[in-house]
Amino acid sequence: MEPKASTAQPGAFPIVGLGASAGGLEAFEAFFRHVPAESGMAFVLVQHLDPSHASILTEILQRTTAMPVVEVTDQMVVEPNRVYVIPPNREMALFHGTLLLRLPEQVRGQRMPIDAFLRSLAEDQGEKAIGILLSGTGTDGTLGLRALLGNGGISLVQEPSTAQYDGMPQSAIHAGFATHVLPPERMSKVLLASRQHRVKGGAAPPALATVGSMNQIMMTLRSVTGHDFSGYKKSTIGRRIERRMAQHNIEDAEVYARFLKNQPAEAHALFRELLINVTSFFRDPEAFATLKNEVLPQILADKPDGYILRVWVAGCATGEEAYSIAMVLREVMEEARHPFSVQLYSTDLDDDAIATARAGLYPPNITQDVTPERLRRFFAKEDAGYRVKKDIREMVVFAIQNVIKDPPFTKMDLVSCRNLMIYLEADLQKRLIPAFHYALKPGGVLLLSPSESIGGHTDLFSPLSRKWKFYRATPTTASVRTAMAGSLSWATDPAASPQADVMIKAKDVNIAELTRRALVQSFAPASVVTDLRGDILYVHGDTGKYLRPPPGLATLNVVDMAHEGLQMELRAALNLAVRQRAPTLGRDVLFSVADEPRRVSLGVRPLADLEPGQEILLVSFQDLPVQSPQKSRRRKSATSAEPSRVEELERDLAYTRENLQATIEEQQSSNEELKSTNEELQSTNEELQSTNEELETSKEELQSVNEELVTVNAELQAKIEELAGMQNDMKNLLDNINIGTIFLDDRFKIRRFTREAAKVYRVVATDIGRPLSDIKSDLDGDDLLARAQTVIETLIPHEQEVRTIAGEWYLTRIQPYRTLDNVIDGVVMTFAGISDRKAAETSERQGFDIAEAIIDAIGKPMLVLDEGLAVVSASCSFYQEFRLVPAETRGRPIYALGNRQWDIPALRTLLETILPQEQSFDGLEVEHVFAGLGHRKMRLSGRRIFCKSSGRPLILLTVEDIAET
Template identity: 35%
Template sequence: MTQPDPQFEQLLLYLKESRGFDFTGYKRSSLMRRVGRRMAQVSVPDYAEYLDYLEVHPEEFTALFNTILINVTSFFRDVEAWDHLRTEVIPALLAAKETGAPIRVWSAGCASGEEAYSLAIMLSEILGVDEFRHRVKIYATDVDEEGLTAARHASYSERDLAGMPPELLERYFEASANRHVFRKDLRRSVIFGRNDLVQDAPISRIDLLVCRNALMYFNAETQSRILSRFHFALGRGGVLFLGKAEMLLSHANLFTPIDLKRRIFRKVLPAHATTGGYLSEMPPALARDELVGLDRLRGEAFTASPVAQVVLTSDGLVALSNRQAETMFGVSTKDLGRPFRDLDLSYRPVELRGLIEQAQVERRMHRLTDVEFLRAPGETVHLEVQINPLVNNDASLLGVSLIFLDVTAAYRLQEDLEHANRQLETAYEELQSTNEELETTNEELQSTVEELETTNEELQSTNEELETMNEELQSTNDELQSINDELRDRTGELDTANAFLEAILTSLRAGVAVVDQDMHLQAWNRRAEDLWGLRRDEAVGQHLLNLDIGLPTDQLRPAIKRVLTGEPQPQELTLPAVNRRGRAIDVRVVCSALARDNGSALGVILVMDPTGDDGQPLTAP
């Protein structure tokens, strides 16, 4: 793990003390990436200088917070999950409540309000408008005051409401100056307020808590603290609705899945709750700390296990992996959420996909023994693979656990044991023969003189064999020298081939650039230098979109992305540009895949050809 940057931690402390925003619980990788983006926009090189910049420019706080707090939202985002919530979960939740009892809903991380108003529309459709106004309170919270201000206005553009069914748009919104405003009579049931999930107390006695795609930005410790607060906030039988990237696999003591695929969970009742009454929403503080401690202890024990383990969800996504799995197979946290079939581990060192499906269907463990795995050149590891289906109390499938036991030591011990047995058998046979040899010793002593005479002849023969071996070694050295000469010849041929390719690029009349999958330039021919006034050593290694040339490179991004994602046909477009001489020209750009042997795109070849007024290329084909 990388050590924290002291300057960055000091910046986070300053934000917390000066503006009350506590980002210390956020994942450092994504947080540093977003702060770095804002620093680049204001041309500040390091965190210490950016802290000074914030002190001198107070208005920069707003821009920074808008960059960090990614308010990506929409009405009924992920429609399938909302439909399941409307048709299955909410009716069951309402059926468990007394007639006329109030319904309390919390939209945590509501951004600009789309999620909160989606809840209002859904509950109005289920209960009816009159009953909704009398029974429902929706508490919508966020740390971003700017987003809360927009949410309180409840005014949205046509683009914001693009996915809204027309009948709901007509029923729940009023047109006003090219925008649509949510109904005021229902708006009174939605209460907006600032709440920091990390620092502020949770709202209590909640029936439905919606917090989608917010937990994924926090580190594991902060997630545990927030989930404990969510558990406290929910009443008996309360429902938690999360985003697609959040599964709670390591928090089974707090929430149990209603529908893991759609990320809908139900609160687990505390151990002290009885059927006679429910006195407290959470166990005493000591018990809660113990539970949280045990949860972290289980997570750390799994991570530090010396046995490589990978856990999959029921729909085949990678849910957990430990350090040993990363060391042995390269499966790390960046692979969490990916389909297991996309990983090399699914078929190497042994095909696992079919066995996983069989284990899921049969609900029983499968074991593979004596699996050989070439971990490194010359290092073969022997594995035993166990495929264990994880089944819930109601016999429903939770997922699959893959365990890779390194049995190399046992395998070698078995080989040593077999070798020792063979040696013992040989020793027994030798012992039997020793008795026979003792009986013949007298005869052998008599022949000793004759044997000594022949020994000299054998020594002479040995000398001749050693001389032959020396000759063979000399011949081997000659062969190695020949191989070295051949390698030098091939190196010369490779240099000639590279020079030939360089001559081809130089001779092309059109500008040619080659970018890799990350859109960094790998080649830049002489025509491209002449066209845009940027030398090869200035261009190669740079990101295409960062080039300061007369070509609008940002307009090439969609075409390049299509080629990289497998579009078989070259992408062609004509763009207005300014050449190095300041002349306005049109440039025809053709984007073609630089393909591997298997057909996947290794990068993209960009051919840039200026065209005349008639649209024909100015250069020869």
């Protein structure tokens, strides 16, 4: 009977995703036996099912629970108090509370349906999502729980000792993505308690005591770990604190604050809980396609040979993002056939995540995110999963860094910070964007996640791709001023010395220099140097007559600082210089200061670029005399007043039109580019970036490099120890096998040999590195080097028996020497002693020849058969009597001789029935008509014999003609 539809609103109840593989049925039954029918939750089951057979999982589970159990159909809406089961040969996802089905894209054996569903569950339900991982083999579900925890959900994993197969539970536990590890029958209590806790927590806003408790928790966390999380979003922190409280069965935040203070281990556990380690390879594939096809070609355009591309991945978690960018860079280099050096720095706050990234070993289910081609090119398959290959690993330097507190890297071409700022408060986000601008070169690119943006810092960046959040850094000093105003902890004291690249260095004083200074001081007009936005970079002379600090927020913009009446003319001149690269010289401007008229000659000149992308302007002011009222009246009386007045009004009208046009263009440009320069706090200029800051940043980079070198040294030391052990094992292996072996390179020089090889070639320890052709061999005339040359040319192994001068026999095998990279780099020659076998064969051959001679001497037709009744030998009289030849007789079954003329029923009875029961038979008469021989009456005698040399049983059959009477 179809159950009645629920009236609950979508999203108002938790959705629990359960994943299992082998042994999952037993775990499902144990779980649902303890789940009440009115739990208020929906359960979605994902199991590895046989795609070619219908599933009866719904029927089996319906016997263990009172909730309706249904097999999912496409577009089915999830409702509470129901159980949904994935159908065979389908992948399932959750979108806005609706289950969607599709055919699997991966081949069987590579599918990860649990990971795929749990990821969609995390994205769709966020903090209401719950994931449960039960019995199964492999690692499916681990990455799904990782995404679920990153979105604030809860994960439960079956206790491995209770699982029929513990592969999946162990994988999730070792990865650190299990908030609870329980037997299936105890999981329902945790789910119900968590639901009640969430209902209570969402019923009312937090009380003052709760806010105070959270501050106490943050203070304890900072004192224990040294990291301040006060800038993180309170909702994110609250969810993770609630998760820790639920795990310890603590309902009061004040109690948990006291518990945290007395338990340093819990503080570290909470610290790990707060770290956001949700990432994957090539997350948002279209963003990486844009990076590869559009952004990187722009960054690398016109770069000289030997250029070093610098990349910084901030908040890299376990390294997938950094390795993805490294792979894209490698692909760009290979496709463009233009290799360049790469310095890729990848940093994160979590030392455990950095350790995982440095190891470069990832679970097998990364096949869901990495294409087969990239998997083949950039990863090596191991038992535990996939390891990043050496060439990609060496491109990335991993280091521990607090992006909020520690100085940023500098002179970067690309900075990637994805899914970090969404967890930070708005104030902290506003402080980080200028820091990233400071880290980039002019024209460098910032990459954010689709859910992040640069906010109001449109003066620092211009968009390259609004959809995938690529931004190009605009050359300006605003980022430094914003960083200083925002009190970033890595910013130095404003009293520090100016930055080296803008500092005026002392030089040796001489007459020419004194003259130049005197001329500039006496005759050059008061001037300022600005960037294209009008921000002042340098001041010469006394500009106080024309510029003054405006009221309100401090600014160094020359237009904002200009006196009233001068601003409009100055803005028009700046726009003309920026847009048309045209200078404005000698513009006569009349303005007033404190009701005192003043007249100035204004000039704005574009200067040559100091560096590409760093254009500057020279704005000069030169006083002009102001006409007195008396002179003005005398001049008016001397000339006609009306034409003079018309000329003056036309000139003013032309100036007004120009100023109005400039104002309109500036307003349109501001609206299009969303610039808010006048609203920003610009309190300092480029000179406040001191040499000490540069040295501090360099120090941080060197520390990161040193840490990486320490890690590399440790890895190399471990590799050396491993190679030493392997060398010892190889030495003992070669010394204890009785097979002579010689390793030769592609020029047939000796690499290595075993002591048994000295019995064939007269080699000693000092012969390593010598050509084998220089060594005398004890072989009797065989040229093995010619055979070795053929093996290298054809790659076909060669095998032959050789004999030494002393009479010893060896089975020689010559095979190609293959490296781990499947490169042929020589041959391997082995010599296995077979003298005993040759002696036995000789003895057997001699005995066989003697037996044949005896049979032929008897003069009777005789046959020797093996166990399968095939002819081993026959006497000459047999061939003559029955007109047969040895080539058509030996090795063939007796019944097939002479076109099956010997397929005689009586003979079959003798050989297959009588002889196996008795050791012999004598005088049995058999009659048969032979083609070409006529009717024959024969007396047959048979006896079972045993060959001592070969150890096999034989049958001796004697045929004697009986004369017809």
